[in-house]
Amino acid sequence: MSGQVFKLNDGREMPAIGLGSWKSKPSEVYDAVITAIKAGHIDTAFVYGNEKEVGQAIKDSGIPRNELFITTKLWNTCHRPELVKPALEVSLANLQLDYLDLYLMHWPVSFQPSDVKQPRDADGRILLDDTDFTVTYAAMEELVGEKVRTIGVSNFSIENFEKLSKTQKIPPAVNQIEIHPFLPQFELVKYCQEHNILVTAYSPLGSSDSPLMKDATIIEIAKKNNATPAQILISWGIKRGYSVVPKSVTPSRIISNFHNVKLDDDDFSAVNKLIEGKEQHRLGDPYYSWDVDVFGLH
Numbered sequence: 001m002s003g004q005v006f007k008l009n010d011g012r013e014m015p016a017i018g019l020g021s022w023k024s025k026p027s028e029v030y031d032a033v034i035t036a037i038k039a040g041h042i043d044t045a046f047v048y049g050n051e052k053e054v055g056q057a058i059k060d061s062g063i064p065r066n067e068l069f070i071t072t073k074l075w076n077t078c079h080r081p082e083l084v085k086p087a088l089e090v091s092l093a094n095l096q097l098d099y100l101d102l103y104l105m106h107w108p109v110s111f112q113p114s115d116v117k118q119p120r121d122a123d124g125r126i127l128l129d130d131t132d133f134t135v136t137y138a139a140m141e142e143l144v145g146e147k148v149r150t151i152g153v154s155n156f157s158i159e160n161f162e163k164l165s166k167t168q169k170i171p172p173a174v175n176q177i178e179i180h181p182f183l184p185q186f187e188l189v190k191y192c193q194e195h196n197i198l199v200t201a202y203s204p205l206g207s208s209d210s211p212l213m214k215d216a217t218i219i220e221i222a223k224k225n226n227a228t229p230a231q232i233l234i235s236w237g238i239k240r241g242y243s244v245v246p247k248s249v250t251p252s253r254i255i256s257n258f259h260n261v262k263l264d265d266d267d268f269s270a271v272n273k274l275i276e277g278k279e280q281h282r283l284g285d286p287y288y289s290w291d292v293d294v295f296g297l298h
Helices: 026-039 051-061 081-095 133-141 158-164 186-194 216-224 229-239 251-257 265-275
Strands: 005-007 013-015 041-043 069-074 100-105 148-154 174-178 198-202
Touching: 026 041, 026 051, 026 251, 051 081, 069 081, 081 100, 081 133, 100 133, 100 174, 133 148, 133 158, 158 186, 174 186, 186 198, 216 229, 216 265, 229 251, 229 265
Parallel strands: 041 069, 069 100, 100 148, 148 174, 174 198
Antiparallel strands: 005 013
């Protein structure tokens, strides 16, 4: 691994910047991984449908496995305890890896077991399962060892953590959540840091046509620092004390995104204030497609 790292609660190190591959098409993600892999951290998930291409790029890169940090995620249809280990084996086979550095529970939501990623009934409603995420996490704890170095969660709230704390044997090392200046998640970030859980920000640049990239304050700070707006948004996250996994399939942008700008306190404060007087803007809320109020907003 090269560049800045954060130490996890199990003593392992995780790169501050990685390549996110959410919505990266299988036909595009191979080249993106080849470009980004020298930085060390590649983030994917079973549900993205691109693990095989990510794995082939890792293999073809020729970089020693111990210099890489690879994350993937357990999907909602595999939350029953007996399905957790088989799901891991599928992801390892897809990625052509002997072990994962980090395995995350993708959502605190369980779907009924299925060969499709979003099983639905005849009326189009998602088929939920009654498996509690604490039970799923307990099965993930049993994976820690040769094939999984570290486990964590994604899209967890403070309430989720409080519930999990009553049953966990291994504290989650990471919580991967949506964070950007229009969704700074101040309380959740503070909670995770107080409980020694490293936050990882997905969608740190906002959407693909993000208003953040066009924001006058961000553009002004970027010009001042001879940087791109994306570099400012990524560096703001790192200065807040968490890792970021920006998604891109454009080689020049991938390379650019791995450059951490040292923001001064005035610039950092200016980005923090972008949310003042505005409604927080969440890009990924599954309520409208799953009818599950994951974030307590409805």
